[in-house]
Amino acid sequence: MKLKALTLNGFKSFADKTKIEFTDGLTGIVGPNGSGKSNIIDALRWVLGEQSAKSLRGDKMADIIFGGSESRASLNRAEVSIEFDNTDQTLKRLPESVVICRRLYRSGESEFLINNKNVRLRDISELFMDTGVSRNSFSIISQGKVESVFNSKPEDRRYLIEEAAGISKYKKEKLKARSE
Numbered sequence: 662m663k664l665k666a667l668t669l670n671g672f673k674s675f676a677d678k679t680k681i682e683f684t685d686g687l688t689g690i691v692g693p694n695g696s697g698k699s700n701i702i703d704a705l706r707w708v709l710g711e712q713s714a715k716s717l718r719g720d721k722m723a724d725i726i727f728g729g730s731e732s733r734a735s736l737n738r739a740e741v742s743i744e745f746d747n748t749d750q751t752l753k754r755l756p757e758s759v760v761i762c763r764r765l766y767r768s769g770e771s772e773f774l775i776n777n778k779n780v781r782l783r784d785i786s787e788l789f790m791d792t793g794v795s796r797n798s799f800s801i802i803s804q805g806k807v808e809s810v811f812n813s814k815p816e817d818r819r820y821l822i823e824e825a826a827g828i829s830k831y832k833k834e835k836l837k838a839r840s841e
């Protein structure tokens with residue numbers, strides 16, 4: 662599975678619709694302090710289902726909506742979508758191109774979509790479980806996380822390894838089967 666594009670619209674400092682396309686190879690994002698590099702990573706985690714405003718560096722979830730600048734009024738909606746090339750069927754039973762979209766309105770209303778179809782947050786989490794792409798998986802490693810992996814308890818470190826090896830889904834199913 663490959664990440665093809667990330668589109669931000671009204672997310673944090675990205676008031677205008679901005680599409681970032683990822684081509685083969687390594688992509689680096691450079692820019693001066695405060696230009697929005699980390700906001701792009703926040704958008705990536707948010708669209709994959711991040712529920713903690715703090716880990717998105719805000720106090721409340723509405724802080725991710727463009728809050729206005731000297732020359733522009735604030736917006737009422739943030740939208741982020743992420744497009745994957747799924748030709749290898751990492752995401753089972755879904756087409757070759759998969760677009761996940763998340764929206765949040767100032768009213769508090771929010772939406773998740775998979776290929777334009779409304780879904781629950783749970784559907785997104787389950788879809789990405791064991792693919793290495795989930796919101797708190799090893800595929801996104803923040804500055805602080807490197808340290809926390811070294812300092813974490815063996816059980817927590819094991820969770821990371823299980824997710825990487827792709828067995829957490831089976832553990833969850835085993836627990837479910839036991840309780841039935």
Ligand code: ATP
Nearest residue numbers: 673674694695696697698699700724725726727728
């Ligand atoms: P550094 O190199 O210092 O890490 P950076 O490129 O990672 O910088 P970010 O942290 O991504 O920068 O961007 C911070 C900027 O985003 C700040 O100027 C902040 O005002 C702006 N910002 C954050 N949230 C919002 C919002 N809701 N509305 C408008 N601007 C926002």
Ligand code: MG
Nearest residue numbers: 695698699700
């Ligand atoms: Mg930064």
